[in-house]
Amino acid sequence: QVQLVESGGGLVQAGGSLRLSCAASGSIFRINGMGWYRQAPGKQRELVATLTSDNSTNYADSVKGRFTISRDNAKNTVYLQMDSLKPEDTAVYYCNADVTHRGAYRYYSAAYWGQGTQVTVSS
Numbered sequence: 320q321v322q323l324v325e326s327g328g329g330l331v332q333a334g335g336s337l338r339l340s341c342a343a344s345g346s347i348f349r350i351n352g353m354g355w356y357r358q359a360p361g362k363q364r365e366l367v368a369t370l371t372s373d374n375s376t377n378y379a380d381s382v383k384g385r386f387t388i389s390r391d392n393a394k395n396t397v398y399l400q401m402d403s404l405k406p407e408d409t410a411v412y413y414c415n416a417d418v419t420h421r422g423a424y425r426y427y428s429a430a431y432w433g434q435g436t437q438v439t440v441s442s
Contacts, residue, residue: 321345321431323414328436331404335440339399341414341433348426351417353390353397357410357438364413368399381407404440411435 327339343350354369368388369377376388387400397414414433419426 320420320429321347321416321418323416323431323433325412325414325433325436328412328438330439330441333404333406333440333442335404336400336402337404337438339401339412339414339436339438341397341399341416343395343397343416343418343431346420347395347418348421349419350392350395351419351428353414353416355388355397355399355412356415357408357412358435359407359410362410367412369415370397401438404438406440406442408438409440410438412438 322344323341325341327337331337352369352371355367356364357367358364367379367382368386370388370390385403390397413435416431417428419428
């Protein structure tokens, strides 16, 4: 019902920057929270940053001061600006969205994930 399409990943040298984008489309009544998670090889998926509908943000300690999450509500798109990248930021980055749908008789919410985009930071 909802598709999340990520873009912007790639290979960058340590100290460089990348900007990830995630566009949501489909049967959407309202997008509540959106966020970014990442998973490095052999590790569990972890939270990177989240942004609620009232613009409250939450960042992992490891990215505070370097990453910035933002959102364009008109485009149903969330961004992750990543600066001062480090080799330990290398991972597959996944977009997540909590979406409210308008059903025939009620509203209901569901969470969706994008397909992931690879970010590789070389030393």
